Amino acid sequence: MIEYYQDFTVARDGIEYCAAPLPYRWLDVPNCYDLSKTHGMAQYLWFEIADFQARDIANSINELTIHARNFDAWQKILQGLERDEAFRVHHEFIRSNSIVALNLPYSIKSRFYYAISHLSHQANRVLHAENWQESHLPLDRDINQEIAAKISKGWKGWRKVASRLDRCDTGTFREGTLNFRNSYTHRHDVIIGLEATPPIKREATSTPNKTSYIVGGTKIMELSIISQLIKVEFDNFSRAYSAFQNLINEQKDALSTLEQPM
Known part of the structure; x- marks a missing residue:
């Protein structure tokens, strides 16, 4: 199998990334904090969360460009192989990466909501201390879009982030990938790039007790x-990330009015 991977690296070298990577370490983080100040610890927590989440989300979005480039290269390799050999290559090199890649948009979107919820919560604790309680933020496992909207609604930048995130991981992506995440998680394995889906598919109609069965499998996901x-997901998430940066800067500017130097 080594020769196939060598062919892959040659093919990949001839393919450009679809876009430049998102920036890292753009947030100006203080070198030290005076924790004796009233808001010192709160500002420390906010900056640590903001710095980590900004890098983590950027890393995840940039990972999409890596997967797209790799898929383009492997497509060139699979085209020249017999079916049995193609399955060997797929199992060895493509399968695991495809599972990660097609689940990534859902994960990135969820990470946005998680990060924004925590950041807005910390900022609200300081700026609205008289009526903002720790209990306003639920446990991590319960954080979702609804929670992010509830906690961040007072921040001007939230509306643009929310609007741009609405364009990510939409029905277009799910339809184009044959609803991969749901099928793989709850139904059966799905092979990307090769025809290996179940030969029979059941479809129910809106009329009770009426169903149809599709024989012969489904189309190949090239x-x-x-x-x-x-690549489209990368573009959409990049726009969301830009709005996310603006939200972070908005909160940073608000916190900078406190006595702790920023």
């Missing part, structure tokens, strides 16, 4: 098509 869908 790696090149998946790559294009992932």
